[in-house]
Amino acid sequence: MNELKVAVVGAGISGLTAALALHRGGVRVTVYEQASALVEIGAGLSVFANGWRVLDNLGVADHIKPLGARPHELIFRSWDRGERIHSEPMALGGRYEREFGQPYIGVLRSHVQRALVEQLPAEAIRLDHCLVDFAEEGSQVRLDWADGTSSWADLVIAADGARSATRTKLFGASERYSGTSGFRGIVPAAEVPSLQDPENLQFWVGPDAHLLHFPIVPEADLVTFLAVSESPRRWPRRDTWRIACTQEEALEPFVGWHPAVREMVDAASHSERWALFSVAPLDSWSRGRVALLGDSAHGMLPHHGQGANQGIEDAYLLAALLSSDRGAADPLWAVNEYEAHRKPHTAQVQAASWVANRFLHVPDTDAQRDSALKTVAEHYSWIHQHDVCREAELASN
Ligand SMILES: Cc1cc2nc3c(=O)[nH]c(=O)nc-3n(C[C@H](O)[C@H](O)[C@H](O)COP(=O)(O)OP(=O)(O)OC[C@H]3O[C@@H](n4cnc5c(N)ncnc54)[C@H](O)[C@@H]3O)c2cc1C
Structure with a gap:
């Protein structure tokens, strides 16, 4: 019997996956x-082969997969005329699934969250608990909640999101603004009459901006989109990554773009602009008995x-290590192993996302852009191939 008592802070996808994997590990x-x-309304999520491998292993994939959409292709289109710059086959039975053994599926974030919650005992989730402070006391951590109460755990997994107050307390501010911001929405495909291929995953790429959209329900009649522009140069607020905007401000970067792009952005009502930030790779993800995740x-x-x-x-790797005999006896060993495996890999994915930020926002005349788009699948297959379940098995034995 594993006697370890773990507290996970944050019930996002990362925290809930960690909780379920730990629960399954005893x-x-x-x-x-x-x-x-x-509840979260209005957010679609791409789950790729590397994510499905874990969700399958935890027994939740079958609850989510039928609710999502499986595009046939990944298509890059030019911003104004809409012609195809490049496309990759992705359909079930197509190249993507043959190569990676799992599909790509666009889903609603809330469907993933719900499937994870349903597999956890009700008493394992405590809502209305806002962490305001924590401190190590002997071999335990004290967690202080906003309502004045406290809890104790042998180990704390801080899955409290990109603006993590835990990370800031441990390591100071490490967020980096990308100089880009986005507008998001979920719209019925029928409200975008000029759109070809609503059932596919498409990027419209142009000077200083791009639009990404993909379907999130099986019949592809609902699509989620993210419209990104190279503005504002500096993010005006320290306290928030969302600021108020008008409908005109959301449409402004896409003046002169293909009608499908303008129709899609306009089909959602916009009152918020989202800053796109990245967390600078950290030297360490833990201090003592508190570890960051996601x-x-x-x-x-x-x-x-x-x-x-x-x-x-x-989540899967850390849970496997903590569930092993050695991890149960020595959770700090498990945390060190987790960091050693996950830090280099995620730093590479972060770096790849900065590279994509550049090649999605260049003019048609940029020769490098087309070759970058044409080799996307080849260059980034290491992300989709990654089998963390196998890695966890080797690391925890
Ligand atoms: C525009 C956009 C599009 C994206 N598209 C994709 C995509 O297609 N595919 C993909 O894989 N990823 C995508 N992502 C990223 C993805 O949404 C996040 O990486 C992922 O949801 C992070 O999950 P998380 O659980 O680590 O953090 P979060 O989802 O941020 O969850 C953190 C949780 O912690 C809670 N919390 C915070 N502070 C405290 C506290 N003090 N006490 C208690 N609880 C607290 C929060 O309320 C929240 O529930 C996208 C992100 C953006 C911005």
């Missing part, structure tokens, strides 16, 4: 979430759609 785990309900450790630009997928990988 570790006593409680997830503490500041929100009073686990976006709190390595928040990244979203251009490879890997943020949640990498958090899922982190």
Whole structure:
């Protein structure tokens, strides 16, 4: 019997995956979430082969896969005329699944969250728990909540997101603004009459901006999009990564773009502009009995759609190590191993996302752009091939 008592702070995809993997491994785990309900409206997520390998292993993939959409192709289109610059086959049975053994599926984030929650005992999730402080006391950590109460755990996994207060307390500010911001939405494909291929994953790339969209329901009649522009140069606020915007401001970077792009952005109502930040690679992800996981450790630009997928990988590996006999006896060994495996890999994915940020926003005349887009699948297959389940098996034995 594993006697370890683990507290996970944050019930996002990373925290919930960690909780489920620990629970499956026989570790006593409680997830503490500041929100009073686990709902998020308006966010789609790409789950790639590397994420499905873990979700399959945890027995939740079958609950989520039928709810999502499987595009046939990844298509890059030019911003104004909409012609194809490059495309890659992705369909079920197509090259992607043959090569990586798992599909690509666009899903609603809330569907993934719900599937994970449903597999956890109700008492393992405590809502309305906002962490305001923590301190190590002997071989335990004391967690102080906003309502004045405290809890204790042998180990704390801080999965409290890209703006992690835990990370800031341990290592100071490490976020880096990308000089880009985005507008997001979910729209019925029928409201974008000029759109070809709504059932596919498409990037429209142009000078200083791009638009990404993919379907998130099986019939592809709902698509989620992220429209990104190279502005503002400096993010005006320290306290928030979202600022108010008008509909006109959201459309402004796409004046002169293909009608499908303008229709899509305009089909959603915009009141917020999202800053795109990345967390600078950290020297360490832990101090003592507190370890960072997911976006709190390595928040990244979203251009490879890997943020949640990498958090899922982190969660599985750390849970496997903590569930092993050695990890149960020596959780700090497990945390060190976790960092040694995950830091180099996620730093490479973060770097790849910065590279994508550059080649998605250059003019048609840029010769390097087309060769970068044409070799995307080949250059980044290491992300999708990564088998963290196998890695975890080797690391924990
Ligand atoms: C525009 C955009 C598009 C994206 N698209 C994709 C995609 O297609 N595919 C993909 O894999 N990733 C994508 N991502 C990234 C992905 O959304 C994140 O990487 C992922 O959701 C991070 O999960 P997380 O659990 O680490 O953090 P979060 O989802 O941020 O969860 C953190 C949780 O911690 C809680 N919390 C925070 N502070 C406290 C506290 N003090 N006490 C208690 N609880 C606390 C929060 O309420 C929250 O529930 C995208 C991101 C953006 C911005």
